[in-house]
Amino acid sequence: MSDPLVKVKNLKIGATVYPPGEKPHDIEIVHGVDFELEKGKVLGLIGESGAGKSTIGLSTLGYGRGGVEITGGEVWINGRDILKGGLGALRKLRGSEVTYVSQSAAASFNPAKKIMDQVTEAAIRHGKFSKSEAEKRAVDLFRQLSLPNPETIGNRYPHQVSGGQLQRCMTALALCPQPDLVVFDEPTTALDVTTQIDVLAAIKQAIAATGVAALYITHDLAVVAQVSDHIMVLRNGDMVEYGDTDQIINAPREEYTQALVSVRSITHEEKKPTPEPVxxxxxxxxxxxxxxxxxxxxxxxxxxxxxxxxxxxxxxxxxxxxxxxxxxxxxxxxxxxxxxxxxxxxxxxxxxxxxxxxxxxxxxxxxxxxxxxxxxxxxxxxxxxxxxxxxxxxxxxxxxxxxxxxxxxxxxxxxxxxxxxxxxxxxxxxxxxxxxxxxxxxxxxxxxxxxxxxxxxxxxxxxxxxxxxxxxxxxxxxxxxxxxxxxxxxxxxxxxxxxxxxxxxxxxxPPFDDYTDLLLSSVPEMRLGWLEEVIEHRRMESAGN
Amino acid sequence: MPTLVKLLAQRIALGLLLLFLVSILIFAGTNILPGDVAQSILGQSATPEALANLRKELGLNDPVVTRYFSWLGGALHGDLGTALTSRLDIATEIGRRLGNTLFLAFWAAVIAVPLAIFLGLLAVRYRDRWPDKVISAFTLASISVPEFLIGYLLMFFIGVKLRWFPSTAISYRPDADLFTRLESIALPVAVLTFVVLAHMMRMTRAAILNVMQSAYIETAELKGLRMFTIIWRHAFPNSIAPIVNVVMLNLAYLVVGVVVIEVVFVYPGMGQYLVDHVSKRDVPVVQACGLIFAAVYIGMNLIADVVSILANPRLRHPK
Known part of the structure; x- marks a missing residue:
């Protein structure tokens, strides 16, 4: 078997904290995590806040946010340990072999520049495509991601498109330089459910069409179940469980994973209305x-x-x-x-x-x-x-x-x-x-x-x-x-x-009005194949109309 | 783009209103000064009849409001009156000298503004490392030393000891060729550059550092761009508004605040003209200079406001 695209060994990440009233000191936030990712596969990283999932995702770009630093371990991408090459080599890797999609596209796009310039910038700067090739590729991606007016949307400024559209533009930005790996960091968390489902479908389709490998980071197990091949559950900087999506969702081994899967199982018996409302x-x-x-x-x-x-x-x-x-x-x-x-x-x-x-x-x-x-x-x-x-x-x-x-x-x-x-x-x-x-x-x-x-x-x-x-x-x-x-x-x-x-x-x-139907059917369900079913169902319905 | 036009119109109208209010302030200020123009022209030994005649001739017996409006009306038509001491037309005199002042300010700006912004970018690029610290220390030192002292130091070392440039601008002739003119203002331009550099550079540094915290700078870093590319292409366009503001403030200072430098270097500009006539109590000249300085200040700040508005992509490209 050939070497995997990504191989992370005993990754340790630390940060300097400045607690009020105490001396600044270093703490470890990821305590030795291992994983591998094959070409064209999607690995979901899941956990609560503070689990270290974003930090691990960014480490595949050799990047630490704020005072975060990779303190130990190895990160191999395309057969090279990226932590050994220095900043110059990292710069060649970022935006070329590995790209990043952030949670808030609205903040991650430069407000003073046109979308097209930002989407094609990395591809052009790294010499992967000429300006005209990159722009043609961007328009293809806009189309693939079902953005309206793919030919002209690139001429707009970020504030001129909606949040869901901008999130898809961010995906186009990440895919434009033909990377080997894309890190998706909670790409749909900030969106409304009815928007989330479209963006999720667009991302999934784009991943399939380009054959890129992806790390998909989210706190929502139902979402990650729709897009990933494997799932790694993280808690407080440690790996809790790793397995294929089917196993994690349907037969979780660890207690913590079981709790995550069965979350929202509260039931509450409805009470009858009283004659006098408060x-x-x-x-x-x-x-x-x-x-x-x-x-x-x-x-x-x-x-x-x-x-x-x-x-x-x-x-x-x-x-x-x-x-x-x-x-x-x-x-x-x-x-x-x-x-x-x-x-x-x-x-x-x-x-x-x-x-x-x-x-x-x-x-x-x-x-x-x-x-x-x-x-x-x-x-x-x-x-x-x-x-x-x-x-x-x-x-x-x-x-x-x-x-x-x-x-x-x-x-x-x-x-x-x-x-x-x-x-x-x-x-x-x-x-x-x-x-x-x-x-x-x-x-x-x-x-x-x-x-x-x-x-x-x-x-x-x-x-x-x-x-x-x-x-x-x-x-x-x-x-x-x-x-x-x-x-x-x-x-x-x-x-x-x-x-x-x-x-x-x-x-x-049921019977539902149109909006309630849309709203209810857009809420991700924790089972495999849910996304395809909904998309298929909606396509049939719109074809039927 | 109705919002944009409305915003710009508002700013311009505000600027004009402000100028009008300042003109009232200048006129009122010069009128409540103790002493009497006729007295100061004719001196202590003047006879009461001569004083009365002169007051009548100068219109000093009219009510203040009438005098204000006739002065303002004249000023709007480009008639700033005649200087009491020299009996020369103020508008022509100022026209000549304002040209000289603007020439000096222009060349100081041409050197200082790009240099300040470049140093600001450099300071951000090497933040908290030695280039940043050297730039900060140097600009801070230059702003802390009084400008006349820098002037005399340059005069002594460069003008007198090294003899690279003339030590005063007294030889300045507006009709000389450009090179000669530039040579004669080299030292005052250098001093002015020192004076305005620090403020602009530090503001540029602060404005860009503020933007460097943004999420889109992280996006740019994760595209594998070089630091200087990120600063220049991604951070700078978003910090234009505060930078333009401080640049315009300093440009206004170059025109209005050069009084000391012009006196030190004996440069025939507005500053010297103003100082001469203040000491002679020539009220109409002081009023005219005040009005022009105010107009320059307000004008520069107006430009800064307009550029800030235009720099906002949300206003330039509405939904």
């Missing part, structure tokens, strides 16, 4: 100041006591604007908000302290929703003082009760947010909302920034708390799996309108 939103139209179009168009929804309404939609659908309207941050143009049997003032200034107390919020970014200079105790204690005038021992006891409720020990009371993990921070935010003893909590994408397993824990906690505290949630999310897990009723939003609304069982069963 929140009623009636005929809301809203627009932002200085604009002349409505971001919300005639929105009507209800939330019942002790139940969860999931508001689901893609970016720009108006779901977060709805939260702003309900909290009074954005007074609507017309419409009414009834809360706990009374009319809520449209403007925040007109609301009583009782209104504020009974309606709490939890945000996506727990990091920035807390004052980094306050301890957990101060953060949770603030609403206790503000709403209930609690002081001293009573306050401290209540804080400890709340910490118990969110499954954090009393030891956390004197910690600062910087000393907590992402999931723990979100728990503290939940405790702060609960401290006010609210009737309704608005949860705005509260699990979106978290790793799947951590997100699962948060969702379980929220469900338990709902039982204990009898609090209602208005749960804003773009993730259908989350909706399935926790909702009692669902509102699907699209372009500022509620296109589908009702109890979960009804909203998630």
């Amino acid at each position: 929140l009623t939103v009636k005929g809301i139209n809203a627009r932002y100041r200085g604009t002349n179009f409505d971001v919300l168009k005639n929105v009507n929804v209800e939330v019942h006591p002790g139940q969860t309404l999931a508001v689901v939609g893609e970016s720009g659908s108006g779901k977060s604007t709805l939260a702003r309207v309900i909290t009074g941050l954005l007074p609507p143009r017309d419409g009414k908000i009834e809360f706990a049997g009374r009319n809520l003032s449209a403007d925040l200034k007109g609301r009583t302290r009782e209104d504020l107390r009974e309606l709490q919020m939890i945000y996506q970014m727990a990091d920035v929703a807390m004052n980094p200079r306050q301890t957990v105790g101060t953060i949770i204690g603030r609403p206790l003082e503000f709403y209930f005038g609690m002081k001293g021992k009573a306050k401290r006891e209540r804080i400890q009760e709340l910490l118990d409720e969110i499954e954090l020990g009393t030891g956390f009371i004197d910690r600062y947010p910087a000393e907590l993990s992402g999931g723990q921070k979100q728990r503290v935010c939940i405790a702060r909302a609960l401290a006010a003893k609210p009737k309704l909590i608005i949860c705005d994408e509260v699990t979106s920034a978290l790793d799947p397993l951590v997100a699962d824990g948060i969702l379980k906690l929220l469900l338990n708390l709902q039982k204990v505290e009898d609090v209602a949630y208005l749960f804003i999310t773009h993730d259908i799996a989350t909706v399935r897990a926790i909702a009692d009723s669902i509102a699907v939003m699209y372009q500022g309108k509620v296109v589908r609304y009702g109890p979960k069982s009804q909203v998630l069963s």
Whole structure:
């Protein structure tokens, strides 16, 4: 058998960290990883944040982001150890033999240059193609990636095309110099699901057509199952399991892999609506100041006591604007908000302290929703003082009760947010909302920034708390799996309108309207061949029409 | 591109409004100065009748607002009045000297701007290594030493000791051939270059370093491009706006702030003209110079604003 294209042996990667209040020191973030990749094959690297997957991906270009450095091991590509050649040799490798597709194409394209110049630059600079050859190749790739107007899209600037299109342009950029290996680093993570499926299909087809080998990095096992031949599961810089895609998905050996595969298995029995909703939103139209179009168009929804309404939609659908309207941050143009049997003032200034107390919020970014200079105790204690005038021992006891409720020990009371993990921070935010003893909590994408397993824990906690505290949630999310897990009723939003609304069982069963159908069928499923099925199904449907 | 046109029109209108306000400030400022123009022309021994006659002749008895508008109206038509001391037409006099000042500023800019940007790029390329440190130290030193001192030092070593260039610009004649003219301004140009270099270079370095943090610089690195190619082709085009701003500020300084250099080198430009007439209390000349300096400053900043707007691809190429 011939040598593999990529052979990584005992790869060790370190970084210098600068913890506040301590001396800078070196830590190891990847502890000796081995893998091989044959020509034309796709290896999926999967793991949670901090697993070292991007770092390993970039090491095949001999690159370390920030203070990251390869400290040991060998990386062989095309029969050469690329770590031995020095910077000059690496420069010949990058953009020629190995190329890179990043998570955010919007940030990775130079805003001041035309797409075509950026796509062809590496191929021309490395002398692989002349300018005209490279441009012809780029247009072919644009066509292969199903970009609209492949002949002329290259003349546009990055801000003139959509996010999904730009991500495909980035793939064209990586494929243009005819590399042997492409590193895809979460290429679809920042996209909406309905866009993700198209980009995923385009990438898969382009890989097949060009015969290039690829490293596909993602945290989403369902996505990687669609494109890769083999999967390597990583955790905290160590390899957990390696196997072909079928085995990893259907017969995972390691406990951690099993947990990843069975994530989102929370089930929640739907509750019947009560006669008196806690929140009623009636005929809301809203627009932002200085604009002349409505971001919300005639929105009507209800939330019942002790139940969860999931508001689901893609970016720009108006779901977060709805939260702003309900909290009074954005007074609507017309419409009414009834809360706990009374009319809520449209403007925040007109609301009583009782209104504020009974309606709490939890945000996506727990990091920035807390004052980094306050301890957990101060953060949770603030609403206790503000709403209930609690002081001293009573306050401290209540804080400890709340910490118990969110499954954090009393030891956390004197910690600062910087000393907590992402999931723990979100728990503290939940405790702060609960401290006010609210009737309704608005949860705005509260699990979106978290790793799947951590997100699962948060969702379980929220469900338990709902039982204990009898609090209602208005749960804003773009993730259908989350909706399935926790909702009692669902509102699907699209372009500022509620296109589908009702109890979960009804909203998630056919017959569907076109948008809900598209949305639901675009959510990657954790089985092989799902992507082909959906694409085939859609092609048949459009042919049938 | 309606947004672009609107933005540009707004900037230009703002510039004109600002110039108008500055003209009021200059006029008001020169009017509240203590002393009396007629008195300063005729001296302490003047008879009250002669003073009264002169005031009437100069229109000093009219209300301030009337005088302001007749002055402004004249200025808009290119009539800046006559100098009280020499009885010469200010516009012709300034025209000659402004030409000289612009000649000096132009050559200083031709050398200083590209040099500053090149040094800035070089400093980024060798960031935190010795070329960066040498450039930083040198430019910092040159900006810290007062410009007249640099002027006298150059005069002494290059003009007097080495005799490479004339030590003063007193021999400058606008009608001489270009080479002679350049030779006579060599030293003042060198001093001006030293003075403006540091600011522009440091700003260029900072602006490009800021852009070097962007994700698209990583993309360029992963294309295997050379560092200098990355800086020049990918970072520089995105840092034009702040660089142009600091360049324009320094160009304005080259025109307006050269007073000291012109006096040191006895160069017949605007600065010297202004200094001469300030000491003679020749108010109309001071007003005219003030107005022109203000116009240059505002104009340069206007150009900087316009270039910054045009440098933004989102405005140049709307969706």
